[in-house]
Amino acid sequence: METALKGRRILDLTRVLAGPYCSMILGDLGAEVIKIEAPGGSDETRFWGPPFKNGVSSYFLCANRNKKSLTVNLKKPEGREIIEKLVRTSDVVIHNFKTGTMEKLGLGYDRLKEIHPGLVYCSITGFGETGPYRDRPGYDFIIQAMSGLMSITGDEHSGPQKFGVAITDILTGLYACIGIQAALLEREASGTGQKIDLSLFDSAVSALVNIGSNYLMTGELPSRLGSRHANIVPYQSFSTKDGEIVIAVGNDRQFMKLVSMLGLPSLGLDPKFRTNAARVENRKELSAILQNLFLQEKKSFWENACQKQEIPFGPIQTMEDVRKDQQLKDREMFIRMQHPKAGDTAIIGSPLKLSKTPVSYRSSPPEPGADSASILSEIGYDEDEIQQLKQGEII
Structure with missing residues (x-):
């Protein structure tokens, strides 16, 4: 089956939600996604729960299908060498380390574009790589508070409320997908890649849409309206x-x-x-x-x-109502995948319905390092070298 992003390779150095959500969408669209973690697995969501199923976190399962897993110790030169070799055959690198971390590792954009001038490099941080907040860590909850989203969520009695999901992570993941695909399209004309500097803070503020526009036009602070609309009644x-x-x-x-x-x-x-x-x-x-x-x-x-x-x-509707909703069943919004540890598992599917190049569900969220040997073999490492890397705790 033909897929929209077939032949594209994504190096995913992200964790938690915004980055992994972005790379999962790219994977659903057919890209080869290689998830990079430290040996043993360093994505925090592997350990967030309950609920767990046979030791597997439901949180991790929600954003990591259609990925291969390679574990690499980036603090060691041999580990960074592996990343550099992979960059030569990759289209995209995505990371969500704090501002400056990739540069300290010798894996910043300026270095990687020397290796591969066509590389699209997406940096996801809490506040962006410029400005007075650039060194602050960014978490969805903090961003919801600082962006104004919480100030307009809830009602006159509840006080400021956060969304029921990590909405700024999801929005940032979607913006990352848009930016990456736009950069890939531009590369077809120019032949060179570019860097995307994306922040949760910016993404959240962009989501203020009409409420933000109302304020900028009038200078009047919006009130919390609960389920009510600011501009339309009823x-x-x-x-x-x-x-x-x-x-x-x-x-x-x-x-x-x-x-x-x-x-x-x-x-x-x-x-x-x-x-x-x-x-x-x-x-x-x-x-x-x-x-x-x-x-x-x-x-x-x-x-x-x-x-x-x-x-x-x-x-x-409650979640039970949603699960039983015939419209969602007909739209295949709930799928089942076989996980090596969790077994038969239900997860939420993709909303993208492409007539010519539909999304595909090729593999369940991977266990740490499940594909390390095959990936390293592909870029030139033999069995002895791979064993030496394991013994040296490089992978």
Whole structure:
């Protein structure tokens, strides 16, 4: 089967989530990804849990499929020599060491581009390689706090809240994928690679989108609105007799359909609610009226009613609900892979549906060093040399 990135080799010196998530996507698209760790395995997520299955962390499994594993001691010259040899046949190097670490190891961009001028080199750090924060370590939680994301998440009673997942890591991983593929495309024209300097902080701030734009335009600090939208009303959750639902009315026509369905068409003609701008101004009053109406029936009733009227609707689902959702089953968003230690394992699949070059799931997340011998053999090491590297704790 043809894949979009077939023939591309990625050296992945990242750990935890942002970098591994990026390289997993590249692997799903067909690239050969070689995950580099210290001997014994140095990606912290291998040890994050519970849950574990036969000693394997579910966290590690979420971002490391379609990779080979090579363990190398980068603190020793023999280990750095291995990386340099691999760079000669690689398209991309990704790392998320602190600013300056790769340079101290002799593996910075200036050095590696001498070995391979066509190399695309992606540096992922907490705050970027320039600016007063460049030497600070960056963790998703810290970045969520500093970027403003937490200040707008939650409601007036909860105080600032973090996202339920490490959203800045995920965003940074996606930006890294975009940047890497853009650099590979540019290389086809120029013949040379380039460096990508990507930070979690920048990525998180970019995700402020409309809220950030609202502030920059007005200078008014945004309030925490919970499930409510800053610019659109009604666009929020409501309680029903048996759970919570979300209504997303995007225009005045949909609002008229909603209030007619609810048996109060006069609301759509009321000057306080007739336009979205008016509804935003009178948000509290309208939300209270709608909430009382939604409490009169169950979720299933409102789902059917909204579908008939083409009103954007969705139940707030638990993970169990999501796992059972037929739409996601049909879209193959949950897959099973055989892991050498964990056995048959369910993981979340890729959302990328390419008609000509679909993603592929070729290998489960690897055990540390599982492919060291075969990779080293490919770049010229014989069996005796590989054994000497093992004995010297180089691999």
